Amino acid sequence: MTVTKGGSFADPIQAPGTPEADWQAWPGWESLPEVSLGSFDRVVVVAAHPDDEVLGFGGAIALLSASGAEVTVVAVTDGEGSHPDSDVISASDLVKVRAAETRAALAELGAADSDVVRLRISDTKVGAYEDEVADQIARLVHDADLVVAPWTSDVHGDHEAAGRAAVRAAKAAGLACWLYPVWMWHWAQPGDLRVPWRSAARILLPPTVLDRKKAAVKRFVSQIAPRARARATHRSCLRRNWRTICATGRWFSGERHTTHTGRQHGGHPRRVLRENVPRHSRPLAPCRALVRAPQVRPHRGEPAPAPLPPRL
Template identity: 40%
Template sequence: MLPFDKYPVRPAGFVAALGPTVVVAPHPDDEALGCGGLLALLRQAGVPVFAVLVSDGTMSHPNSALFSAAARRAVREAEFRHALTLLGIDETESLLLGLPDGRVPAAAHEPGFAEAAAQLRDFLEKHAAATVLVPWRRDPHPDHRATSLLVQAALAGMPQPPRRLEYLVWAWERAAPDDLPTAADGVQGFRLNVEAGLRQKQRAIAAHRSQVAPGVFTDDADGFLLANEMLAHFAAPYEVFFEAATP
């Protein structure tokens, strides 16, 4: 049994203190799944929100013959933009890094890592981000972990880095004991009441049509679709976040 339901609950009004916020999503749909409710609450409160998409999203259905890699990327980026608009976010202000899906670089020596970290840093500074939302550092997907490291590298180059909140996606289904927070991580978990943003969140998830049944890329029998069991975690009126523990 995962411990998330034991975490203390923070009210929706918590978002007012976050200030201008940037959400960093490894793939199109992670922004809606992991923190769509928080994003909706931020916009309802009039707080500026900006989005970064890290990968090109092409590997959910790599065997599609009807859709080339370029076409799959176009579909998924369009879904990402649509989901943002449903959450009240200006999609025209987004940053799309276009890194390879399934192979997001995770270390400074890997091609594209330093450039992506620099772009992230510039984007955060341009929008005077007070908070950045990023996947939990050990969320069990390599692109999610790589995204966390990219953000870490970007923040390391900032004299006054924004507050960092880490959200869950695959930890709900795939977390091993070693993936969960420990004392060494120096973080505390909490649940945010997102009931007031839940309808928008559900609409944003549904906007990613290629990832939910019956899908868009229908000629790849082995392609990825979000299972109902997975989606059930994101229909709850709470979202789970980790942040640096108060000394």
């Protein structure tokens, strides 16, 4: 952990994080338009690691599956790097465990018949194989209606590279690409100017779907059990959060913020998504867990984070 002279953290993922209560109290959620999932026949959901698709888009996967849409999950890595120094499980065994956890989680979402395509890119090394990942995703989206992937400014190397690859593949196919953050809820703050809120949208989750998503995240035992390290702790906090946020962002390029009008190449809208439950179904005492998580720090195998997007 590196702290600068001004008291800030050189690695924003290792910073204490934004309290969940701050996100809950932010009035900006009400200004985000709702987005419908009723018009898609096939959706390809890209995940940098097994469980990202459930944390970021799990409620939507449940809704899509219930509507009869076909969902294909693309696991870019097998997540074998989450426990690099474990004396309990080897990397090869962890691959099998996490693949089984993904299947179990999809079953909880009512998406047991979904295809899961494993690209088997080395965990923490997605950026080095970004062109290969883009080519493989392109072959999988030829008959899809929508591509969903990690946000390209999530400040996590694997997430960002997977997102960029998905954006390229979607652009080549003339498809919309929605992007969901995972770590953004930790390093950003409500109304943060580094986040493109003006192009955001939200997906309302009925209580039954919210319960499905919570049950799905619980299936990733390898990531939330007591022996799991920092990234697992972060996911455990997301799991317990009653609101179950999911989001995707207006595109940031790697070098600069693009100030387009929110329309993607080919005329398809690019949206930011956030999953939440209707106001009337919110519990009286939400737990305190979302992005406050990492008091435990990310494991040593975690890739160095990319620079934060510039403030506007």
